[in-house]
Amino acid sequence: MSEMNNQTNIALLSALLIFSATSCTLPTAKTGQISGVVTQSSTDKPVEGVSVKYGNSEQFTDELGRYSIESIPDGLQGLTFSKMGFATLVSQVEIPSDGAVEHNVSISVMTHGWAVGKVETEYASIFHSDNGGISWVRQGSYSTVPPEDLLCVCAVNEKTCWVAGKPTLNVIRNRMEFSILKTSDSGESWRRQGQTIGTQDPCSVTGICATDTSNVFAVTDANLILTGAKGGLTWNVCKTSDHISAFHAISTSDGIHLWAGGQTVEGGTNGLEY
Numbered sequence: 001m002s003e004m005n006n007q008t009n010i011a012l013l014s015a016l017l018i019f020s021a022t023s024c025t026l027p028t029a030k031t032g033q034i035s036g037v038v039t040q041s042s043t044d045k046p047v048e049g050v051s052v053k054y055g056n057s058e059q060f061t062d063e064l065g066r067y068s069i070e071s072i073p074d075g076l077q078g079l080t081f082s083k084m085g086f087a088t089l090v091s092q093v094e095i096p097s098d099g100a101v102e103h104n105v106s107i108s109v110m111t112h113g114w115a116v117g118k119v120e121t122e123y124a125s126i127f128h129s130d131n132g133g134i135s136w137v138r139q140g141s142y143s144t145v146p147p148e149d150l151l152c153v154c155a156v157n158e159k160t161c162w163v164a165g166k167p168t169l170n171v172i173r174n175r176m177e178f179s180i181l182k183t184s185d186s187g188e189s190w191r192r193q194g195q196t197i198g199t200q201d202p203c204s205v206t207g208i209c210a211t212d213t214s215n216v217f218a219v220t221d222a223n224l225i226l227t228g229a230k231g232g233l234t235w236n237v238c239k240t241s242d243h244i245s246a247f248h249a250i251s252t253s254d255g256i257h258l259w260a261g262g263q264t265v266e267g268g269t270n271g272l273e274y
Contacts, residue, residue, distance in 0.1 A: 032100060033101070034102075035101075051083060074096060078092050087157060116150035123145040126190070140187075144192075146192075150164065154210055156213055162180065162232065165179045167204060178235075180192070182231070194226070197226060203222045207250040221248075222246065241260075243271055247261070258274065259273070260272070
């Protein structure tokens with residue numbers, strides 16, 4: 001009787017293992033494909049170089065404004081469309097399982113813009129337009145904007161903008177500091193950033209660029225390339241150049257590939273760092 005019970009237990013155990021193996025198999029994830037065209041809302045013309053982001057992946061529209069993403073998880077997914085000079089657009093799209101969907105979007109040229117310049121009435125000039133440049137209003141005040149010329153500006157959307165320029169003396173701390181300012185509310189308020197960066201002597205920030213509200217890059221009239229993270233809360237020296245003695249400008253289309261140009265050590269004016 002004991003032997004029969006053991007055989008029965010073994011048979012039941014084998015059946016249970018087979019059932020577990022077949023019933024606990026994880027389902028295969030389903031994916032789909034999305035493609036479309038990005039156009040400018042006011043002209044319906046295709047926009048080249050628009051960043052299309054899903055998760056950690058990114059691609060750019062071609063000369064016809066086209067994009068295509070394969071093997072994107074099915075269900076409701078979010079995509080971000082952005083390009084400097086245009087308002088960022090976030091879309092939610094239902095991705096079909098083992099299928100394809102066409103999703104065309106239109107993006108608008110930003111009507112908000114900023115311009116910067118020399119010191120007037122004791123502090124540097126920051127001008128803002130919210131109607132595409134038809135009219136301009138001065139922003140900032142003596143308490144928030146340094147009394148030194150501002151040289152560069154970069155807006156990433158209608159609320160967020162960085163400006164920077166010549167170093168300034170902090171009379172309270174009796175030290176020279178970098179002049180980098182940011183607004184996150186269309187210029188209602190301006191906050192100083194990166195007054196000191198490592199052990200570097202403050203110098204003029206001659207170019208600044210960003211593609212989002214988190215990461216920002218800048219160059220100086222020395223041989224420094226600076227990077228700001230967490231919306232500019234922290235600033236560090238990204239790179240020093242043995243090739244460029246004074247940078248004049250910096251540009252990026254995706255926040256990864258950077259071009260910075262300026263005067264070469266040999267005295268030329270066409271030096272470039274990538």
